[in-house]
Amino acid sequence: MPIDPNYETVIGLEVHSQLLTKSKIFCGCPNKFGADANTQICPVCAGFPGVLPVMNREMVNMAIKTGLAINGTVRELSVFSRKNYFYPDSPTGYQISQYDLPIVEHGEIFIDLPDEPKKRIGVTRIHMEVDAGKSIHEGIVGASWVDLNRVGTPLLEIVSEPDMRSSEDAGAYLKKLRAIVRFLEVCDGNMEEGSFRCDANVSVRRYGAEKLGTRTELKNLNSIRNVMRAIDFEVDRQIDIIENGDKVVQETRLWDANKNISRSMRSKEDAHDYRYFPEPDLPPLTIEPSQIAGIRATLPELPDAMAKRFQDEMGLSEYDAGVLTASREMSSYFEDANQVVGKSGKKNAKATANWVTGELLGRLNKEGLEIENSPVSAINLGKLVALIQTGEISGKIAKKVFTHMFDDGGDPQTIVAEKGLKQVTDSGSITAEVDKVLQAHPEQVEQFRGGKTQVLGFLVGKVMQATRGKANPAMVNSVLKEKLG
Ligand code: ADP
Ligand code: MG
Ligand code: ZN
Numbered sequence: 001m002p003i004d005p006n007y008e009t010v011i012g013l014e015v016h017s018q019l020l021t022k023s024k025i026f027c028g029c030p031n032k033f034g035a036d037a038n039t040q041i042c043p044v045c046a047g048f049p050g051v052l053p054v055m056n057r058e059m060v061n062m063a064i065k066t067g068l069a070i071n072g073t074v075r076e077l078s079v080f081s082r083k084n085y086f087y088p089d090s091p092t093g094y095q096i097s098q099y100d101l102p103i104v105e106h107g108e109i110f111i112d113l114p115d116e117p118k119k120r121i122g123v124t125r126i127h128m129e130v131d132a133g134k135s136i137h138e139g140i141v142g143a144s145w146v147d148l149n150r151v152g153t154p155l156l157e158i159v160s161e162p163d164m165r166s167s168e169d170a171g172a173y174l175k176k177l178r179a180i181v182r183f184l185e186v187c188d189g190n191m192e193e194g195s196f197r198c199d200a201n202v203s204v205r206r207y208g209a210e211k212l213g214t215r216t217e218l219k220n221l222n223s224i225r226n227v228m229r230a231i232d233f234e235v236d237r238q239i240d241i242i243e244n245g246d247k248v249v250q251e252t253r254l255w256d257a258n259k260n261i262s263r264s265m266r267s268k269e270d271a272h273d274y275r276y277f278p279e280p281d282l283p284p285l286t287i288e289p290s291q292i293a294g295i296r297a298t299l300p301e302l303p304d305a306m307a308k309r310f311q312d313e314m315g316l317s318e319y320d321a322g323v324l325t326a327s328r329e330m331s332s333y334f335e336d337a338n339q340v341v342g343k344s345g346k347k348n349a350k351a352t353a354n355w356v357t358g359e360l361l362g363r364l365n366k367e368g369l370e371i372e373n374s375p376v377s378a379i380n381l382g383k384l385v386a387l388i389q390t391g392e393i394s395g396k397i398a399k400k401v402f403t404h405m406f407d408d409g410g411d412p413q414t415i416v417a418e419k420g421l422k423q424v425t426d427s428g429s430i431t432a433e434v435d436k437v438l439q440a441h442p443e444q445v446e447q448f449r450g451g452k453t454q455v456l457g458f459l460v461g462k463v464m465q466a467t468r469g470k471a472n473p474a475m476v477n478s479v480l481k482e483k484l485g
Contacts, residue, residue: 004239007204010212011170011231012162015177016155017187018131018195019062024152025130026053026096031154033193037136037147045151047091052281059154060285062186063103063128064295066156069180069302070123072107074292080128080279088146089133097157099276102127103285109160109180110304111172112322121173122161129155156187162201162212167228167235174198174224175326179303182327189327191223198227202234204242213238214248218262220255230255230262237262306331314338314349323357329372330356333381340382341389352385359402376405384412396469397421425472427479430463433471434479437462448484456480 024031027044044051067074081099107123131153136145158177164170178196181187189196198221203213218234221227233255238248253262278284301309307321316324324334338352360381364374384401387393393401393416404415416422424430437459438445444455456477463476 004243006206007235007239007242008207008209009165009167009231009235010162010203010205010215011164011166012201012215013160013164013170013173013227014199014201015158015160015174016131016197016199017066017158017181017189019059019154019156019186020188021056021058021062021154023056023058025056025059025128025154026152029152031152033149035149037145038149040149041151045148047093047151053096055282055285056154059128060103060287061295062154062184063126063156064287064292065184065299066158066181066186067104067107067126068292068296068299069184070104070107070109070126072104072123072126074104074287075101076287076289077101077284078103078127078287079284080282081276082279083129083274083276085274087132088144089135089148089151091133091148091151095130095132096279096282097129098127101284103287109173109176111169111176112307112319113168113172114319118318119169119172121163121169124159124161126156126158129157131155162203162215167231170200170231171224171228174227176303179326183300183302191221194222197222200227200231200234202231202238203248204235204238214250216248216250217252218255219252219265220257222257226255226257229257229260233260233262303331310349310353314353316350316353320353320357323361324353327371329370333371333374333378336378337382337385340379341385348385348389351389352382355381355385355402359399363402363406375407375409376402380405380411387412387416391423391425391472392416393421393423394469394473397423421470423472424467424470425475427475430467430471430475430479433463433466434476434483437466438480438483445484456484 021031023029024045027042029040029042029045032040044053064074078098079101080096082094083097083099084094086093102125104126105124107126109121109123110118111121112118131150133146133148133151136147160173164173178189181196182189187196191197200218200221201215202218203215205211205213216234216238218230221230234253241248249267251267252265254265255262303325307318307325310316310321310324311318323330325331334352334356337356338349341348341352360374360376361371364371384398384405388395388398401412401415401421404410404419405412441459441462444458448455459480460473460476463471463480464473
């Protein structure tokens with residue numbers, strides 16, 4: 001979207017990640033979804049008087065893990081705070097969160113953009129907090145229902161610095177952060193289902209201005225695409241306001257994905273509206289350096305490191321390496337396929353990468369499928385690429401085989417054999433086809449001999465056509481040249 005070049009966009013994101021702990025944050029209820037309303041709750045979840053929260057260790061470990069993965073500083077002392085507000089889906093009347101002493105501070109995330117060097121986005125803090133329940137308005141007349149199953153779900157709130165400068169930056173940041181939490185197996189990263197949620201803070205300022213502009217906060221963004229669209233819309237809206245001589249109002253706005261517009265929801269509340277105070281029911285959290293060291297030792301290979309390995313060892317481009325490390329499923333698929341193609345050299349790895357990011361992801365996208373549900377397995381894709389690399393089929397034929405595999409299943413060797421798609425590399429039959437083509441096109445032969453060598457392409461095309469794309473193009477070329485020369 002063209003954006004007024006006189007203005008600079010400034011974005012900071014707040015991401016809520018639901019953690020994949022076995023039990024909830026302060027009680028033993030299962031941390032699971034999909035059960036009947038109000039069946040996964042206990043007196044702690046329901047906020048009965050007299051109950052006491054007990055901190056979930058697994059959650060703390062996941063928070064530390066995430067902090068270390070983004071190069072953050074884990075505080076040895078952090079404190080829970082009460083954020084007071086009334087809403088029907090929160091029976092206590094407050095949310096237990098962290099405020100001035102969060103568990104992690106000063107992290108960073110490096111984002112990948114096409115044709116640009118990696119860019120660093122600061123992460124101000126990561127804090128732990130508890131999720132609320134859900135109000136249900138649909139299908140009920142004159143009332144609303146409340147489902148408390150989600151109360152007590154552990155959340156990490158990951159707050160970025162206002163370091164992003166475009167919707168593309170924001171999209172890349174979310175992709176990278178999602179890849180990190182997925183690699184760590186602390187969150188499933190599902191935006192559509194709301195287990196990875198993002199609020200976008202957006203402002204604009206004239207280029208060269210030092211002070212940040214007044215921001216608005218966008219909510220209800222349930223996909224990366226919506227985040228990007230909502231930001232673009234908001235930037236335009238704010239620039240229009242300023243150009244008209246008015247002032248942007250600090251407020252929370254709700255994105256309407258059907259109409260592609262945002263609406264004002266409420267004026268922005270300030271921290272003092274929430275009357276934060278230290279949570280009296282939970283002691284401050286102390287973390288020993290040995291605990292941090294122990295968790296650091298369990299960190300898996302993370303997306304950036306893996307992408308670097310793909311570049312260094314396999315010669316992939318920075319961008320392709322970024323795409324292939326977007327999730328564990330993606331990187332495993334690529335590595336499994338590549339294993340089949342064979343480890344001999346970078347040429348195979350690049351071919352595999354091209355097939356995964358090109359043909360496969362293109363088709364999966366079109367069908368709305370994730371890579372883990374790909375009808376073509378990694379092994380079979382690897383076999384297909386191997387057939388190309390060994391010259392048994394051409395790239396063009398491979399695309400046909402791929403379509404068969406995707407639509408009807410089957411492994412590539414069988415499809416190639418059954419459909420008679422194997423590349424013709426026997427020089428006798430190629431020579432025979434070449435002779436026929438030369439006979440049928442005397443004019444072009446004349447032209448070639450008269451110095452117009454570009455007609456060679458035409459003649460190659462005719463031979464390929466006659467063999468339905470199965471002739472080995474390099475051989476066709478050399479036989480033709482030989483005959484013409
Ligand atoms: P709150 O909790 O009230 O939303 P925070 O201080 O936690 O406030 O900031 C929320 C987010 O807003 C952070 O990601 C921060 O980077 C971002 N932010 C702050 N000021 C601006 C601004 N002027 N323009 C864009 N983003 C901003
Ligand atoms: Mg906020
Ligand atoms: Zn409970």
